[in-house]
Each structure stands twice: as C-alpha cells, then as structure tokens.
Amino acid sequence: MNQKYLVPLAVVFLLFLVAYTGVEGAGLQGFFGIFVPYAAVVAFFGGFFYRVTKWARSAVPFRIPTTCGQQKSLPWIKQNCIDNPNTGTGVFLRMVLEIFLFRSLFRNTKAAFNRSEKNELTYSWEIFLWVGALAFHYAFLTVIIRHLRFFIEPVPGWIKFLEYLDGIAQVGLPGLFLSGVVLLAAVLFLLARRIYDNKVSHISLAADYFPLFLIIGITISGISMRYFTKVDIMGIKELTMGLVTFNPVIPEGISGLFYGHVFLVSILFAYFPMSKLMHMAGIFLSPTRNMANNNRAVRHINPWNYDVKVHTYEEYEDDFREKMIEAGLPVDKKE
Amino acid sequence: MxxxxxxxxxxxxxxxxxxxxxxxxxxxxxIRPGMYCYSANPKSLDTLDMxxxxxxxxxxxxxxxxxxxxxxxxxxxxxxxxxxxxxxxxxxxxxxxxxxxxxxxxxxxxxxxxxxxxxxxxxxxxxxxxxxxxxxxxxxxxxxxxxxxxxxxxxxxxxxxxxxxxxxxxxxxxxxxxxxxxxxxxxxxxxxxxxxxxxxxNIDWIATPVSNCFQTGNHLGIQPHAFKDMIDFFTEDIEEITGVDVDPQINKKGADILFITPSGDVFADPGTYTCQGYMILFKYLKDKYDLNVTWSTYASEGGNFGFFTSHETMKRLNAKMYAEAKRLGVKWILGGECGHMWRVINQYMDTMNGPADFLEEPVNPITGTKFENAKSTKMVHICEFTADLIKHDKLEMDISRNDNLVLTYHDSCNPARGMGLLDEPRYIINKTCKEFYEMPENTIREKTFCCGSGAGLNAGENIELRMAGGLPRANAVKYVHEKFGVNSLCCICAIDRAAFPALMEYWVPEVDVIGIHELVGNALILEGEHKRETDLRMEPLPGVEQTKEEDDE
Known part of the structure; x- marks a missing residue:
C-alpha cells in the first residue's frame, strides 16, 4: 500500500529537482521557462477539448436523472423543484448548487454498526469531506485568479480587490494571503484522509495521490517564494508577460525555485485532461444531474433506438387460443 | 433453510x-454459496435468442x-x-x-x-x-x-x-x-x-422470468387460463368477505383504462391482498362512476426483468404494454404498485416504444384531473390515481377497518430515486389508516434502503446475501417497531412484498408486510356489501371478535 503514495511523492520531488537543477546547474531557463509552459498549455487545452468532445459524441439514449425529492405530479402535492426538477430552470438551479456548493456531498453521512444488544446501524452527518472539498476548491480558485496579475498589465482593479480581501488578515510582510494557507491546509487534510481513513485508503490509486502531491509541491514552492526566499518579482512578471504576449524573454536572476514551481504547474496542466481531474468538466455532462425528470410528459429521443423482435399478441393467441376459449377469455380469431 | x-x-x-x-x-x-445465484437455464436464453x-x-x-x-x-x-x-x-x-x-x-x-x-x-x-x-x-x-x-x-x-x-x-x-x-x-x-x-x-432467477415473460406475458409463466383462475379465486374470496361479486374484466376491448401490475401481485402472498384491493377499487369505480378498467393476460406483467439483462431485452418485454393498449383500444394505461416497473415506465418506455399517439392524454374522468406529468407516456401510477380520488372525496371509506395496523412505510428504490413518487403513497396511507410512523430520516425517501433482493436477486440460493443486504432496511424497521410498536411494513413494490416477509421473519419477526391498495381495499365501502367481519386476509376486523362475544352474552 505504501508505494501507492511513496512513488507519486518521489515522482513529484524528482520533477521539482529536474527543473531546479536544470536551471541552476545546466542553465536550461529557456526550456523550463518557455518551452514547457507553452507545451503544457497546448496539452491542457488540446486534451481538455479532446476529452469533452469524446464525451459529447457519446449518445444520451435515455433521460435518467437521479431524483432526490418529490416529483411533479398532482397540483396539490408540493414538488421539490430543485432536487427533482421537471423544467430547465430547475435543472439549472440544481446544477448551480451542485457545481458551486457541492450539494450532493453536503448530504454525506457516516454509517456505524454497534454490535450490542440493540445491534443498531446508525448514520450521522459527515460534514468534513464537504468542508475540506469546498475549502480546497475555492482556495485554489482564488489562488489562480490572484495569479492573473502576472499575465495582465496593468493589473485590473478587481484582482487587486480580491488580493485585498485575501490579505485582509493583515499578518506579516509581505501580507499573508489566506487562500494559500487554506489551500495547503485543505490539501493536507484530503491527503491525510486518503492515507488514514481505512476505506478511502483502500480504494485509492497512485493516480489519486499524484495530483495531491503535485498541488502540495506547487503550494509550498509558491509560499516559499512569496514569504521566505523573496524571488525577483519584477523579473518574473517580465517573463510571464512575455509568455502571454508571445514575446518570450528570460530575464536574468530568477531563482531555480520559480522554475521548479512553474514546472510542477505545467505538469499539472498537462496531466489534467488525462486524469480524474476532468471531473471539473464531467460534472456538467453527468446525465443523472443535468436532465429534467419530465420523461412521462415530454418524450425523449434515443438516437440509436432500433427495432427489436417482440412476441406479438397474435403469436401469443396462437399459443393459447384453445385454453383461452375454454376459460371464457375473449379471443381475436375464433379458430 | x-x-x-x-x-x-x-x-x-x-x-x-x-x-x-x-x-x-x-x-x-x-464465489461463496449463499452469496450467488444459479446460472441461467440454457433453454431460457434460447427463448430470446441470447x-x-x-x-x-x-x-x-x-x-x-x-x-x-x-x-x-x-x-x-x-x-x-x-x-x-x-x-x-x-x-x-x-x-x-x-x-x-x-x-x-x-x-x-x-x-x-x-x-x-x-x-x-x-x-x-x-x-x-x-x-x-x-x-x-x-x-x-x-x-x-x-x-x-x-x-x-x-x-x-x-x-x-x-x-x-x-x-x-x-x-x-x-x-x-x-x-x-x-x-x-x-x-x-x-x-x-x-x-x-x-x-x-446471466443468472437463472433473471433469465427464466424473462423467458416466461416473453412467451406467456408474465415472469411467473402463468398461462392465460391460469391467470383467469387466480383472478376468479380472488373474486370468490372478496365475495365471501364483502358479499359483492366484483366481476373483473379481462382482455376487454373498448374499456376505458388498461391496468397492468406485476404478476407477483396475482400469484404470491401478501401481494395477492393488494391485488384484491385493486379489484375492489375497480368494482367501486365501475358501480359508482361507470369507469371500465380491464386486465390483460398478454400484458400481465408490470415488472421487467429484461431491465436486469440488457436494454434490448427490456425493450422487447416492455413492448407489450403499448401493443396491448392499442389492441384493446383503451384511453390510457394505469400501472400497479411496483418498483423497477416504474423506473422503466418513467424513464425508458416512451423513449423505447413510444410515441403512444394512439392513446389519449390521461384524465381522471371522475375528478377531471389531468395527469399533466404523464401526458406523453400516457401511463399513470395507481398511487397518483387513488390519491387524486381521495383528495376529491370520491371514495367512501371506513378506515376503522385498518385500526389494528400500526404502519411504517418503505420507499421502494426505483419510485424514490428514478421518479420521485414520495408523497402520493403517504397521502393515501394517512387517509386510510390512523397510526403511521416514519422510519429514521436517513433511511427513507431518496435515502431509502433497498430490500436487498431487487434487480433479480430475490432467489433462494443467495439467502445470506439477501438477509445481509436487507439488514439496513430491517434495522430501521426494527427501530420503529420497538419505539412505536409498528406491526406492518407498507410498500408499493411487488419485489418488496415477495422479499420482505422473509427479511422480516429473519430480523424483525413481529412485523407484517402490506401493500397500499390492500389498505384501500379494506377501507372502501362497496355498494351493497354486507357487514364485513374480516379484512382481506380473512382475519377478524378490529373489534369484531369482541362484539361477537358481547352478542353471545
């Protein structure tokens, strides 16, 4: 079991070292600062597009939402419009709650069996996975948006405002961003859960640990650059602006730590489309959530519906005519 | 055993x-005995050219x-x-x-x-x-x-x-x-x-019902004359209990409504009592409102074990419903109490075998209610139908006949999570009996627990699997049994009615299993009926024994 997380951990370490030494030792700034980021972005968008079109090309033969509340039926029975939507608006609301608030995960319970005289199975509300997941995703989103300041000049006001909110704790200098701390804490929680929760550990693959370590590596390298080693921020902005304006330059004096950080981010981008991280796009296409439960009211068309051999009434009556007549059941043909 | x-x-x-x-x-x-089902009989696969x-x-x-x-x-x-x-x-x-x-x-x-x-x-x-x-x-x-x-x-x-x-x-x-x-x-x-x-x-508990359903119209392989025998038998029982001949119609052309329910209701206790409940309801509607409901022997199966085999097999079995409705020239179809049957009808039937343009958009002629939610598929759940009748005060009932029941209600998986039929059955329960208690919140409605025997796993040889799988459900029943004295588990699924008696006997022996329309059948007052002394199970009605003793004195 150990190697399921030790190998991905070692791989992430190694990847970081490759970039760090590649820059500090072999002077491969151009490779790690220009070629790899471009390639990663191409892989990300290409792969993302490829995967989503592959999904979209698969048919949706049946309308099979999972209904999680009262259906629309008689006018005096109160429908649960969101968890069992029968209109596009309802579906939209359901999807918004699912995507932005992880509504299904919010329902999570934990079962326990108490072998005693009562032998009770009990279920308690289990909120931690939801909290951890929500904290992780929103912190990550904030971090990503903050990083847009490296790709836009002048930095728009709304990014500055977000930075202001993120740094509202006003601790230390440079001011501490909460998002970084929350991100690291959340990702460590998710990792701990994977390792120490018996069931989750059993189902985890190396492919589940790898992105976690990658993100941990990215977060730690990012935090050290900002708060501890104090990299050349002006140089970095020159480099990132060069990338985004397709005039790539490699300014002097940027530390290897930065290239390690960028390399891990690039790996994450390139790895994204071929991994489970695609749940980001998949959730939009999940037929059990994104369809209305109105199948009895509005006919759904199956694009590959084909004719099948059935046992017709005529064949049936041929099999049983005499017995039917004898039993006094009506028949279509009398003999 | x-x-x-x-x-x-x-x-x-x-x-x-x-x-x-x-x-x-x-x-x-x-692969451990007690946890698996026997392999399919080759003959059953041959019927469908599998x-x-x-x-x-x-x-x-x-x-x-x-x-x-x-x-x-x-x-x-x-x-x-x-x-x-x-x-x-x-x-x-x-x-x-x-x-x-x-x-x-x-x-x-x-x-x-x-x-x-x-x-x-x-x-x-x-x-x-x-x-x-x-x-x-x-x-x-x-x-x-x-x-x-x-x-x-x-x-x-x-x-x-x-x-x-x-x-x-x-x-x-x-x-x-x-x-x-x-x-x-x-x-x-x-x-x-x-x-x-x-x-x-495949396993035999699926393959053979599928083969039967294809050939004879139902999973149990009941041939048309035997199907009629069973219905006649129920008619006699009902006459004994109520004094009224409910005179069911079978394969009747020109009826208003075709009724289809799982064959388990016709064949196995305690589903048979639910079946008698339907028959009493239809007789009541015919006498009072001149509504003609017919049964069919060709489409005598609401359930669809083809669904547990393949999409194609599901379609082949389901085709009978529309075909029979068309042949008989009914206005729309009414469906009985069943679980996976309703997943198939609600989420697959119209797409697979529709459009049902030869049927009318379903309207309850007695109340005038349009079943808007079924206007394309043209098939209505009997709980939607009955709830509508009760709401409009169209059924005269004596609910004291259900006074010896302390009920809880099991949401069947498919009507709950593939449809959302949650409050209609509860409404009927509340209108037909006095004592009703919900099981704990995490075990009902969309979070309901399976009986452990659905999707074709209700065989005898996998009994350990079934008892283990049914434990969470039984455990919740046990909870309300001990807390509120619940003595009856109500459900709207034929597989439930077949599976729960064994499950209850194993985990909560004091609890019986009952269908919703058995409650309705007990409570309905038929035109011209004599004073009922027993319920549909031929057990004395509440208070009856006592009255008798008093009479004797």
Missing part, C-alpha cells in the same frame, strides 16, 4: 475495516466461455461507451472520494469492500483504463505502471469477479444520491450485466 446462517452469526461477520491488501491483487474471487446458452456452474473452474470472449467483452465495452454518455463519463470522472463507500446496503450488511459502490465500479474501470485510456497504456509500459494507472487486463479471474459483484448490486441508486458527480452504480451494473450477457452469463 436449515443450513442458513443465523442472524447472530451474520452480525458477527460485519466489519467495516477494509483489508490491508490491494484490492486489485486479490483477484482470485471466492448468445452462448449452455450449462455452466459458477463454482467450477471452467465456465465454458467462447474462445474469443475477451474480444467480445472489448467490443461490447467499446459499443457501450459510444452509446451511453453516462457510461463514458462515469468511467472517467470518479475521484474516489469515498462518499459512496458506506451508502450501499450490501456493504453495510457484509462489510465486503468490493461492495463499496466505488470499488464495484472500479472492477470495470480497471479494465476500461487498460483497454481504452491512452495515458494508462503509456504508463503500463513501465514496470509497476499497471498498479500506478490502476489498470487490469481482462482475465478469467476479473470476469468472475465482475459476475460475482454485478450480481450483488440491486441497482437501487442510493450511492448516486450522495455522489458529487451523480455517478450511478446502477448504470455501471447495467452495463456490466449487459457485457456478461454477451457471454451467456
């Missing part, structure tokens, strides 16, 4: 701690597979990935967060980690990654790559594992409620079973 595992022994086995070994490496599956019919035994090493079976599976997977977006997306996006792990009744009852929905799906996903994921294919070239990418080649051991665990899932969709992406294990199991059927690997 003597070698059956005792409840205490079964409870002793429950341990949610997972083994420390890798699930992928424990690939030699121990491939590779043969005698084979799951316990034997050799499953007598066709030589190119791996190729068949690979091609089958490929076709299904193209045909079902659900399948392709669900293969790709699971993050293994574990939210589903302890939501499955089979996991809760057995503690077997491969009954965690996520692992059940991973059994298939591991092969999918091996065969269809480019990233995994590249990784697999390195030593240890397979373990890293989570891929497995399609070996005989893997196939046996599929068979064992895809027939330990009742397609109840409870896990899908909790999954943040809505991944539906029912969908995975459906695909898994379709693939197994490509190799002739």
């Amino acid at each position: 003597s070698d059956e595992i005792k409840p205490d022994a079964l409870l002793d086995k429950i341990d949610y701690k997972t083994p420390t070994t890798d699930w992928m490496s424990t690939s030699s599956v121990q 491939p590779y019919s043969r005698k084979w035994n799951p316990l034997e090493e050799d499953w007598k597979l066709p030589e190119n079976w791996q190729e068949i599976i690979h091609e089958g997977l490929k076709t299904r990935l193209e045909r079902f977006r659900t399948f392709r997306v669900f293969m790709d996006i699971c993050v293994r967060c574990g939210a589903c792990a302890d939501k499955c009744h089979f996991f809760l009852g057995t503690g077997d980690p491969k009954n965690m929905p996520v692992l059940r799906a991973e059994l298939l996903r591991s092969v999918y990654r091996n065969d269809f994921s480019t990233a995994a294919k590249i990784l697999n070239k390195f030593p240890g790559g397979k373990s890293f990418s989570g891929s497995r080649s399609m070996t005989l051991d893997v196939l046996k594992e599929w068979w064992y665990y895809f027939f330990q899932c009742t397609e109840c969709r409870r896990c899908s409620v909790f999954c943040p992406y809505g991944i539906d294990t029912a969908e995975i199991t459906i695909m898994g079973r379709e693939l197994l059927n490509l190799l002739g690997l």
Whole structure:
C-alpha cells in the first residue's frame, strides 16, 4: 500500500529537482521557462477539448436523472423543484448548487454498526469531506485568479480587490494571503484522509495521490517564494508577460525555485485532461444531474433506438387460443 | 433453510475495516454459496435468442466461455461507451472520494469492500483504463505502471469477479444520491450485466422470468387460463368477505383504462391482498362512476426483468404494454404498485416504444384531473390515481377497518430515486389508516434502503446475501417497531412484498408486510356489501371478535 503514495511523492520531488537543477546547474531557463509552459498549455487545452468532445459524441439514449425529492405530479402535492426538477430552470438551479456548493456531498453521512444488544446501524452527518472539498476548491480558485496579475498589465482593479480581501488578515510582510494557507491546509487534510481513513485508503490509486502531491509541491514552492526566499518579482512578471504576449524573454536572476514551481504547474496542466481531474468538466455532462425528470410528459429521443423482435399478441393467441376459449377469455380469431 | 446462517452469526461477520491488501491483487474471487445465484437455464436464453446458452456452474473452474470472449467483452465495452454518455463519463470522472463507500446496503450488511459502490465500479474501470485510456497504456509500459494507472487486463479471474459483484448490486441508486458527480452504480451494473450477457452469463432467477415473460406475458409463466383462475379465486374470496361479486374484466376491448401490475401481485402472498384491493377499487369505480378498467393476460406483467439483462431485452418485454393498449383500444394505461416497473415506465418506455399517439392524454374522468406529468407516456401510477380520488372525496371509506395496523412505510428504490413518487403513497396511507410512523430520516425517501433482493436477486440460493443486504432496511424497521410498536411494513413494490416477509421473519419477526391498495381495499365501502367481519386476509376486523362475544352474552 505504501508505494501507492511513496512513488507519486518521489515522482513529484524528482520533477521539482529536474527543473531546479536544470536551471541552476545546466542553465536550461529557456526550456523550463518557455518551452514547457507553452507545451503544457497546448496539452491542457488540446486534451481538455479532446476529452469533452469524446464525451459529447457519446449518445444520451435515455433521460435518467437521479431524483432526490418529490416529483411533479398532482397540483396539490408540493414538488421539490430543485432536487427533482421537471423544467430547465430547475435543472439549472440544481446544477448551480451542485457545481458551486457541492450539494450532493453536503448530504454525506457516516454509517456505524454497534454490535450490542440493540445491534443498531446508525448514520450521522459527515460534514468534513464537504468542508475540506469546498475549502480546497475555492482556495485554489482564488489562488489562480490572484495569479492573473502576472499575465495582465496593468493589473485590473478587481484582482487587486480580491488580493485585498485575501490579505485582509493583515499578518506579516509581505501580507499573508489566506487562500494559500487554506489551500495547503485543505490539501493536507484530503491527503491525510486518503492515507488514514481505512476505506478511502483502500480504494485509492497512485493516480489519486499524484495530483495531491503535485498541488502540495506547487503550494509550498509558491509560499516559499512569496514569504521566505523573496524571488525577483519584477523579473518574473517580465517573463510571464512575455509568455502571454508571445514575446518570450528570460530575464536574468530568477531563482531555480520559480522554475521548479512553474514546472510542477505545467505538469499539472498537462496531466489534467488525462486524469480524474476532468471531473471539473464531467460534472456538467453527468446525465443523472443535468436532465429534467419530465420523461412521462415530454418524450425523449434515443438516437440509436432500433427495432427489436417482440412476441406479438397474435403469436401469443396462437399459443393459447384453445385454453383461452375454454376459460371464457375473449379471443381475436375464433379458430 | 436449515443450513442458513443465523442472524447472530451474520452480525458477527460485519466489519467495516477494509483489508490491508490491494484490492486489485486479490483477484482470485471466492464465489461463496449463499452469496450467488444459479446460472441461467440454457433453454431460457434460447427463448430470446441470447448468445452462448449452455450449462455452466459458477463454482467450477471452467465456465465454458467462447474462445474469443475477451474480444467480445472489448467490443461490447467499446459499443457501450459510444452509446451511453453516462457510461463514458462515469468511467472517467470518479475521484474516489469515498462518499459512496458506506451508502450501499450490501456493504453495510457484509462489510465486503468490493461492495463499496466505488470499488464495484472500479472492477470495470480497471479494465476500461487498460483497454481504452491512452495515458494508462503509456504508463503500463513501465514496470509497476499497471498498479500506478490502476489498470487490469481482462482475465478469467476479473470476469468472475465482475459476475460475482454485478450480481450483488440491486441497482437501487442510493450511492448516486450522495455522489458529487451523480455517478450511478446502477448504470455501471447495467452495463456490466449487459457485457456478461454477451457471454451467456446471466443468472437463472433473471433469465427464466424473462423467458416466461416473453412467451406467456408474465415472469411467473402463468398461462392465460391460469391467470383467469387466480383472478376468479380472488373474486370468490372478496365475495365471501364483502358479499359483492366484483366481476373483473379481462382482455376487454373498448374499456376505458388498461391496468397492468406485476404478476407477483396475482400469484404470491401478501401481494395477492393488494391485488384484491385493486379489484375492489375497480368494482367501486365501475358501480359508482361507470369507469371500465380491464386486465390483460398478454400484458400481465408490470415488472421487467429484461431491465436486469440488457436494454434490448427490456425493450422487447416492455413492448407489450403499448401493443396491448392499442389492441384493446383503451384511453390510457394505469400501472400497479411496483418498483423497477416504474423506473422503466418513467424513464425508458416512451423513449423505447413510444410515441403512444394512439392513446389519449390521461384524465381522471371522475375528478377531471389531468395527469399533466404523464401526458406523453400516457401511463399513470395507481398511487397518483387513488390519491387524486381521495383528495376529491370520491371514495367512501371506513378506515376503522385498518385500526389494528400500526404502519411504517418503505420507499421502494426505483419510485424514490428514478421518479420521485414520495408523497402520493403517504397521502393515501394517512387517509386510510390512523397510526403511521416514519422510519429514521436517513433511511427513507431518496435515502431509502433497498430490500436487498431487487434487480433479480430475490432467489433462494443467495439467502445470506439477501438477509445481509436487507439488514439496513430491517434495522430501521426494527427501530420503529420497538419505539412505536409498528406491526406492518407498507410498500408499493411487488419485489418488496415477495422479499420482505422473509427479511422480516429473519430480523424483525413481529412485523407484517402490506401493500397500499390492500389498505384501500379494506377501507372502501362497496355498494351493497354486507357487514364485513374480516379484512382481506380473512382475519377478524378490529373489534369484531369482541362484539361477537358481547352478542353471545
């Protein structure tokens, strides 16, 4: 079991070292600062597009939402419009709650069996996975948006405002961003859960640990650059602006730590489309959530519906005519 | 039944701690008696021209597979990935967060980690990654790559594992409620079973009902004259109890409504009492409102075990409903109390076998209510229909006849999570009996627990699996039994009515099983009926014995 997380951990370490030494030792700034980021972005968008079109090309033969509340039926029975939507608006609301608030995960319970005289199975509300997941995703989103300041000049006001909110704790200098701390804490929680929760550990693959370590590596390298080693921020902005304006330059004096950080981010981008991280796009296409439960009211068309051999009434009556007549059941043909 | 595992022994086995070994490496599956169903009778596969019919035994090493079976599976997977977006997306996006792990009744009852929905799906996903994921294919070239990418080649051991665990899932969709992406294990199991059927690997408890249904019109293989015999028999019983001949109509052309219910209601106690409830209701509506409802012997099955075989088989069996409605020239179809039957009707029928343009948009002629939610499929659930009648005060009832019942209500999986029929049955219960208590919140409505015997697993030989899988449901019944003195478990599913008596006897022996329309049948006051002394089970009505004694004095 150990190697399921030790190998991905070692791989992430190694990847970081490759970039760090590649820059500090072999002077491969151009490779790690220009070629790899471009390639990663191409892989990300290409792969993302490829995967989503592959999904979209698969048919949706049946309308099979999972209904999680009262259906629309008689006018005096109160429908649960969101968890069992029968209109596009309802579906939209359901999807918004699912995507932005992880509504299904919010329902999570934990079962326990108490072998005693009562032998009770009990279920308690289990909120931690939801909290951890929500904290992780929103912190990550904030971090990503903050990083847009490296790709836009002048930095728009709304990014500055977000930075202001993120740094509202006003601790230390440079001011501490909460998002970084929350991100690291959340990702460590998710990792701990994977390792120490018996069931989750059993189902985890190396492919589940790898992105976690990658993100941990990215977060730690990012935090050290900002708060501890104090990299050349002006140089970095020159480099990132060069990338985004397709005039790539490699300014002097940027530390290897930065290239390690960028390399891990690039790996994450390139790895994204071929991994489970695609749940980001998949959730939009999940037929059990994104369809209305109105199948009895509005006919759904199956694009590959084909004719099948059935046992017709005529064949049936041929099999049983005499017995039917004898039993006094009506028949279509009398003999 | 003597070698059956005792409840205490079964409870002793429950341990949610997972083994420390890798699930992928424990690939030699121990197929254990009590946990699996017998293989399909080859004759039953032949009825529907299903491939590779043969005698084979799951316990034997050799499953007598066709030589190119791996190729068949690979091609089958490929076709299904193209045909079902659900399948392709669900293969790709699971993050293994574990939210589903302890939501499955089979996991809760057995503690077997491969009954965690996520692992059940991973059994298939591991092969999918091996065969269809480019990233995994590249990784697999390195030593240890397979373990890293989570891929497995399609070996005989893997196939046996599929068979064992895809027939330990009742397609109840409870896990899908909790999954943040809505991944539906029912969908995975459906695909898994379709693939197994490509190799002739069905179980007999599904294959034979399917064959029967195709040939004779119902799962139990009741021929038309025998079907009529059963109905006649109920008619006599009802006459004895009420003094009224309910005179049911069968295969009647020009009736207003065609009624279809699972054949289990016609054949097996306690479903038979629910069936008598329908018959009393139809007689009442005919006398009072001149509404003609007919039964059919050709479409004498509401359930559809084809759904547990393949999409194609489901369509072949379901076709009878519309065909018969058309032949008889009815206005619309009314459907009885059943679970998976309603998933098929609500989410598949119109798409597969519609449009039903020869039927009318369903309207209740007695109340004038338009069933807007069924205007395309043209099939109405009897609970929607009866609730509407009661709401409009169209049924005269004496609900004191149900006074000896202390009820709780089990939401059947499919009407709950594939439809959302939750409050209609509760409304009828509240209007037909006085004492009703809900089971704990996490075990009802969309979070309801399966009976443990659905999706074709209600056989005798897998009794340990059924009792273990039914434990979470039974445990909740036991809770209300002890707390409120509940003595009857009400349900709207024929499989429930077949499965629960054994489950209750095993875990909560003092609780009976009852259908909603049995409550209605007991309470309805028919025109010209004599004073009833017993309920539909021929047991004395509340207060009757006492009155008799008083009379004697």
